[in-house]
Amino acid sequence: MALRIEAVPVGAFQANAYLVIDEESRRAAIVDPGAEGDALAARLSATGVTLEAIWITHGHLDHVGGITGVRRTFPDAPIWLHAADRPLYDNVAAQALAYGIPMESPPPPDRAWNEDDVVSLASHDFRIVHLPGHAPGHVALVGSDMVFVGDVVFAGSIGRTDLPLSDPHAMQASLARIAAWAPHLVLHPGHGPSTTVAVELQTNPFLAGMARPLGARA
Ligand SMILES: [Zn+2]
Ligand SMILES: [Zn+2]
Secondary structure (H helix, E strand, O other): OOOEEEEEEEOOOOEEEEEEEEOOOOEEEEEOOOOOHHHHHHHHHHOOOEEEEEEOOOOOHHHHOOHHHHHHHOOOOOEEEEHHHHHHHOOHHHHHHHOOOOOOOOOOOOEEEOOOOEEEEOOEEEEEEEOOOOOOOOEEEEOOOEEEEEOOEEOOEEOOOOOOOOOHHHHHHHHHHHHOOOOOOEEEEOOOOOEEHHHHHHHOOOOOOOOOOOOOOO
16 A cells, blocks of 8 residues: 655745554554654554654755654654764754744654665665755655655755755755656655656756656666
8 A cells, every 4th residue: 555645834934744644553653744743643642653753865954854743753763864964963952043033952863764764664765865065964765656855846846055054965865866756756755745756857047957768767
């Protein structure tokens, strides 16, 4: 059975937290609880699922600010983050203060993403792809038919590369990798609506010219 994906825009930046639910086993993961963690946890509890993991695409405040609240309800759900984003993550309360947003420092991550790691929710696998540029430790979680792509690419746009620890050159290499993904993959971004690789190759000016030659395979 397919996973149920619920996008929940949260906080001042309206970042998408994604509830990833396996109906059959009643197990769930959450991607990027960026704010309103207690409400996200309540929503998960109401559906009667067990939260197995907190999967973080990158360490910006609008993607991690709700972790503390989620962990109040689900204290055993491990937090996954790439080690290269620890400088962002560990200072996230200070980041938030700069925007005037009060925030509790999240607990330290329990697990570190590495390229080609595979994490599972019930029978559904996600492979980790390291996509630096917007943030040094940014990852995407690539499933069989969908990708949680964080702030690397959005419908019609891409993530900023003028932030502390951003790297515009690394971003170009990361975008080239996305352009080579299977066209049918649904992209679930950190902000705004979901899209597909095929649509972005045709309509996203930042991916224009990166399409594979016709007939080429990923
Ligand atoms: Zn970001
Ligand atoms: Zn964001």
